[in-house]
Amino acid sequence: AQSVTQLDSHVSVSEGTPVLLRCNYSSSYSPSLFWYVQHPNKGLQLLLKYTSAATLVKGINGFEAEFKKSETSFHLTKPSAHMSDAAEYFCVVSFGSYIPTFGRGTSLIVHP
């Protein structure tokens, strides 16, 4: 069985400050992990993915995430938030042919 928990439903930051969106997962096997972003009234777009290569994964738009097996975490970070980063972010866990499990999402609010 697999599950994913996004620890914050909302995160509020000021423009130019760091972003941290937290995700913990549970999987019986080594999972594949993804972060997707959804801007208002848009479909989801892949930010980055981890598939058992390097534990620090770099994605688009300056985002990165670190896979920590001991902590079963895959937190998403960005050094400096931009207004255009305001969106909904989804952490996803998947293994083999199991259907992907989506977190409930974290809404990132960026203040000027």
Place this chain on the structure above:
Amino acid sequence: DSGVTQTPKHLITATGQRVTLRCSPRSGDLSVYWYQQSLDQGLQFLIQYYNGEERAKGNILERFSAQQFPDLHSELNLSSLELGDSALYFCASSALGETYNEQFFGPGTRLTVL
């Protein structure tokens, strides 16, 4: 633009009716996924097709059905619609059938049941 197209963009209908949502995957992608997104349930996986065959089933109601055609486009049929079926329905595609592959999402169809 992900390359995945969905029609219609918006759909307003009444309870008890039946609707069909259409999805065209990215060129060359063999796998199509359907998701339902609502405020109370979040993003729920409904069903996956791979090269015309059903591959995986999630939280899909018996009133809902889907199929993937030889040209790889897919349709999601929703019947005996209820108010609670109002949601955003997304289609996604990936190159292969394994779920560790990146999925490309369409813009969604917003269904409103009155």
